[in-house]
Amino acid sequence: MASNLANNYKNTTPAQPLDRKTLNKMVWRSLFLQMSFNFERMQAAGWLYGILPGLEKIHTDKEDLALSMQHNLDFFNTHPFLVTFVMGIVLSLEQQKADVTTIRAVRVAAMGPLGGIGDAIFWLTLVPIAAGIGANLSLEGNILGPILFLVLFNAVQFGVRYGLMYWSYDLGSKAIEALTKNAKEFTHAASLLGIFVVGALISNMGGTTIALTIPNGDSPIVLQTVLDSIFPKLIPLGLTMLMYWLIAKKNFTVIKCILLLLALGIIGAIPFIGLFA
């Protein structure tokens, strides 16, 4: 992370726009953004690896290339699936031979807000949907489970990577404004979809039932049958709410919750209790 760098490139004539082949190559390299992740500079070296083909085309002067490589090793961290958005902007600035201070500022401004948006799209919406559907099929012994998961996830991933690279490279530095203008609304809408699906997962994936019966002469009352006719899936919903309450309000860690469920499961299974089935 060199700080005493020159602020201007020696050759300030804008370079030729990058061709599709180079842009595509960088989209592929963007898959390896985190190959050298570490706690000091996070994705910095992987970021530089990703844009190197473009930088080599843009900076024909060896000293300019070295300068560009040095400032592109600054601390870097953004959402791995949205990184081509930052790539496009930074490369358009490099190609116009903007000064180093500007490129640094734009790079930081672009990488920052993407974290929340990417988490909302990928980790909180796409994975729960794709893995939820896939896991359900897998649990039925259907091999389509993992295949469907991979296809859904990667179709979105590659669409986003290619789309953002071309879009943001064309828009140049204006692109930051375009996406961040409605970033809050976008994150809100994506979270809404995610939450809706989480609600559905609780019902669809929650299979826990009660095995208790109440003695009633010749026809004992099976508690779960009664529940099914009043409020199906009440047990999964209740257990999820309990876990949420413990984690959000009682500062339980994930491990503590798991231990509690283990205890609950084993105590419930002691002969003659038969709480869960």
Add this chain to the structure above:
Amino acid sequence: MEFNIIQILLVGVIGFLGGIDQFSFLESLYRPIVMGPIVGAILGNFDLGLKIGASYELLMIGSMPIGGAQPPNAVLGGIMAVVFAIALNQPNFESALALAVPFGLLGQQAVNIWFTVSAPAMAKADSMAAKGDAKGIERLNIMLMLGIGCLFGILAMIGAGAGQAVGQTLSEAVPAWVWAGLGAAGGMMRFVGFAVLMKVMISGEFWTILIAGFASATLIDKAMGTGAYTLVIVAILGGALAYYDFQINTKIKANAGSAKEDYSDGI
């Protein structure tokens, strides 16, 4: 059930690939839902691997690297869930989930240690950049990637080698009802995953949405018996809601903006 040396080596290869894919390349091959059936096939029970992988996936569904935080490791935990499920050979296979969780934590620590000890390589990268050495930067990156892959390959082999012995001993020593209880607990663990997701995502106005999603899925499945495909229909409903939400909110913001401008003009 004894695993032979070739099986353990192959599990090591899967650990190597998963160790890389968890941060680079497709970032989806490493998920337990995908690695489960592969490890299952290597260890001689594809079907069980498919199911236990899906179960572990559901446990992990809320444990994503959100905001850069390291969740319990899906690679090592997922591989070990399959190893235990096959070694234990219990009717309720989900009992293996509980035994796999500590390996998820071990993997998480391995990642943290790797991210710390590999940091000094950045000084090397700086000096390469100063010389404009593009090839050097590429080599350095690839070597670091192979490094974390090897770390996970070795951990996976140790896990598969030792885990099955541990699993078999346990299986003989513990009564059946305890396994049933572990299985029930394993089936409940996904609720922890959902709860973590809710904690990250939910705020006041979203509670009704959560309940609406729950009700839609329950209703659709009960009424039409759509099973696994219920979620596809629910996702379409949710997508419509989200689109509407985005349109309304951007319109409200646009109108609020123009109102403000009118005001500043003194009208």
